[in-house]
Amino acid sequence: MIEDLAMHLADLVENSLRAGARHISVALRRQGDWLEMEVGDDGCGVLDHDLPRIVDPFYTTKPRATIGLGLPLLAQTAEETGGTCSIERRGGGGMRVVASWGWAHPDRPPLGDIVGTLVPLIATSPEVEFTVELGDDQGTWRLCTGEVRERLGEIPLTHPDVLRFLEGALREGMDVAGMKEGE
Amino acid sequence: MKLDELRKIRERAEAELRLRGGASRIKIVVGMGTSGIAAGARQTLQAILDEVTRRDLRDVVVTQTGEKGLAAQEPIVEVHEPTRITIYGEVDEGVARRIVAEHVVNGRPLSEHVMESREVQGGQPPH
Numbered sequence: 001m002i003e004d005l006a007m008h009l010a011d012l013v014e015n016s017l018r019a020g021a022r023h024i025s026v027a028l029r030r031q032g033d034w035l036e037m038e039v040g041d042d043g044c045g046v047l048d049h050d051l052p053r054i055v056d057p058f059y060t061t062k063p064r065a066t067i068g069l070g071l072p073l074l075a076q077t078a079e080e081t082g083g084t085c086s087i088e089r090r091g092g093g094g095m096r097v098v099a100s101w102g103w104a105h106p107d108r109p110p111l112g113d114i115v116g117t118l119v120p121l122i123a124t125s126p127e128v129e130f131t132v133e134l135g136d137d138q139g140t141w142r143l144c145t146g147e148v149r150e151r152l153g154e155i156p157l158t159h160p161d162v163l164r165f166l167e168g169a170l171r172e173g174m175d176v177a178g179m180k181e182g183e
Numbered sequence: 184m185k186l187d188e189l190r191k192i193r194e195r196a197e198a199e200l201r202l203r204g205g206a207s208r209i210k211i212v213v214g215m216g217t218s219g220i221a222a223g224a225r226q227t228l229q230a231i232l233d234e235v236t237r238r239d240l241r242d243v244v245v246t247q248t249g250e251k252g253l254a255a256q257e258p259i260v261e262v263h264e265p266t267r268i269t270i271y272g273e274v275d276e277g278v279a280r281r282i283v284a285e286h287v288v289n290g291r292p293l294s295e296h297v298m299e300s301r302e303v304q305g306g307q308p309p310h
Binding site for chain 1: 186188189190192193195196197207213215216217220225228229232235236239240241243244245246247249
């Protein structure tokens with residue numbers, strides 16, 4: 001069962017990876033009374049006739065799976081806090097999912113371990129470029145794995161020193177955005 | 184965040200590479216398809232990366248892959264060495280940590296969790 005927003009984020013990023021995305025953008029923004037999560041990709045997307053059905057909990061395109069609770073549950077938790085969830089195809093291919101929650105709403109799930117969830121997905125996907133944006137009304141912090149890889153050459157992102165760097169960098173970004181784990 | 188730190192990490196890592204004379208010794212691949220994730224592959228992957236960091240394993244690469252077609256035995260973890268590939272099944276967090284400690288570090292596969300082990304012809308480097 002998905003219990004926090006980090007798990008929803010993992011679910012969305014894994015959808016993008018399964019769709020064969022080569023670029024995945026992840027954003028978490030605190031704007032006024034709202035928390036917004038956005039995941040965009042350039043993967044194979046969803047066919048037109050499937051789009052209205054992907055928030056149906058009994059619909060899935062995954063082989064061998066019988067139900068796909070990820071997106072329906074995301075939409076439900078967002079709407080329970082007065083927020084919204086939109087799922088759309090991007091112009092150049094791929095998908096974009098944006099969900100928002102009332103930050104102070106008692107039914108908003110906690111953030112969970114956003115850093116501990118994102119770093120393994122980013123570090124173990126050598127073919128995929130990630131852009132992570134964390135921000136609030138004051139400003140935005142950004143990490144592009146392309147810039148990281150450019151500086152690392154052939155050294156993999158799962159090198160222990162790089163993993164520590166990524167964790168430290170993302171924690172710094174969460175601080176900049178005024179988001180604390182467990183909040 | 185100082186991206187310049189990465190240059191130093193690269194210099195150190197490349198010096199280590201030169202010292203040990205080449206590519207990474209071992210690649211660990213975690214099956215992160217739908218059934219793997221449902222069976223706990225996220226925790227498995229996190230545990231492996233945590234051990235890699237904690238033990239400072241600089242000659243190991245970790246990647247993920249999609250469905251392995253072995254849903255009943257998920258989470259699946261493969262350990263690729265230059266001359267052998269070992270496939271583990273039902274790798275929960277605890278088993279994942281043991282695979283790193285016993286197989287990757289000490290070279291002793293966990294026989295009770297091995298589903299398949301095969302020689303690799305030609306000694307392909309893992310990375």
